[in-house]
Amino acid sequence: MGYLSSTLLSFSALATTAFAIPDPICSGACTGSIRDPAVLRRNDGTWMRFSTEGNLRIGTAPSIKGPWTTNKGEDGAMLPGGSKIHLDDDQRLWAPNVFYKNGLFHAHYSVSTIGSQNSAIGVATSVTGEPGNWTDHGSIGLPGDKRWNRIDANFFQECADCKPYLNFGSGWEHLFQTTLTPDLLKWSGEEPVHIARNKTLPHGSQTYPSINEGAFQWWVPNVNGHKYYYMFFSSGACCRTPKEGLSPPGEEYKIMVCRSEKVSGPFFDKKGRNCLTENGGSLVLGSHGDVFAPGGQGLAHDPDVNRVALYYHYVNKADGTYKDYRFGFNWIDFSSGWPEVVE
Ligand SMILES: *[C@@H]1O[C@H](CO)[C@@H](O)[C@H](O)[C@H]1NC(C)=O
Ligand SMILES: *[C@@H]1O[C@H](CO)[C@@H](O)[C@H](O)[C@H]1NC(C)=O
Secondary structure: OOHHHHHHHHHHHHHHHHOOOOOOEOOEOOOOOOOOOEEEEOOOOOEEEEEOHHHHEEEEEOOOOOOEEEOOOHHHEOOOOOOOOOOOOOOEEEEEEEEEEOOEEEEEEEEEOOOOOOOEEEEEEEOOOOOOOEEEEEEOOOOOEOOEOOOOOEEEOOOOOOOOEEEEOOOOOOEEEEEEOOOOOOEOOOOOEEEEOOOOOOOOOOOOOOOEEEEEEEEEEEEOOEEEEEEEEEEOEOOOOOOOOOOOOOOEOEEEEEEEOOOOOOOEOOOOOEOOOOOOOEEEEOOEOOEEEEEEEEEEEEOOOOEEEEEEEEEEHHHOOOOOEEEEEEEEEOOOOOOEEOO
């Protein structure tokens, strides 16, 4: 081993052990319950941010870094007054997943009540993505099943004419994948494929297995000669406060990933564990410093800097309430074959 390579080796060993996990990046409107964000850059360069609270609140910024601006009233909502889907008087809308295709923003969103399988995935479209410009198309028509919950939709399509996939799922048996009709407004009728599940009971008082939810699929065409599909998801307890009893360290919400060379799996983690049958999943970002329970994540490519952002919500331990979900992101790098938070 030459001088240069041994220097590089010790540098990278240092990098993995000694560098602190970077803080979330965000400026402007980064607090005030921005949960389950979806972020993308519009063709004119404006960054758009969609999130759960406030009937799918919309924010905008000149850069993914901010400064973000948003209107907290109904005039900042994607669907002021709610969805045309009616399941329950106490239903809520959450977890918008937004992408741009065929000249339209498409948002798949969840309608549910906490902890119930009485749920639906709805879809809305818009030309501009701005508040007041959305048309709600209602439910995609995915049928219910005792294995899955119809929430946390994530659209994935590798090329313009490729199959339009929809990942979804949460409690019960966790993550599934199906497909949409070509207009992306309805379920195709294809039987969902089971993608990932965690059957492990957490230590502590919880009597049901740790939940995998909030799937977000991403692909990289060439990583060291391989084409990889990455399934990011959130795992653990999403939203417990000190009053309800925080989950034991490591069992709170965190961002995990599994990888496959095929779009529908099987997916494996870094240790080679199958993510469906062996409770697999590798940590991408967990709690660190004042950042607690990061999750509800997604990824976006920033063409201005040619980097990929991993964005998410988290709570700041220092504020003590564990209720104010904040928005932030970090740059990630796939060159090792696995996503690493680098800055
Ligand atoms: C959205 O904005 C576009 C462009 O200004 C306009 O043509 C369209 O009618 C608007 N749609 C709705 C539903 O407001
Ligand atoms: C599976 O659940 C256990 C228990 O909560 C947890 O410690 C582990 O991190 C989870 N694994 C994944 C991949 O989410």
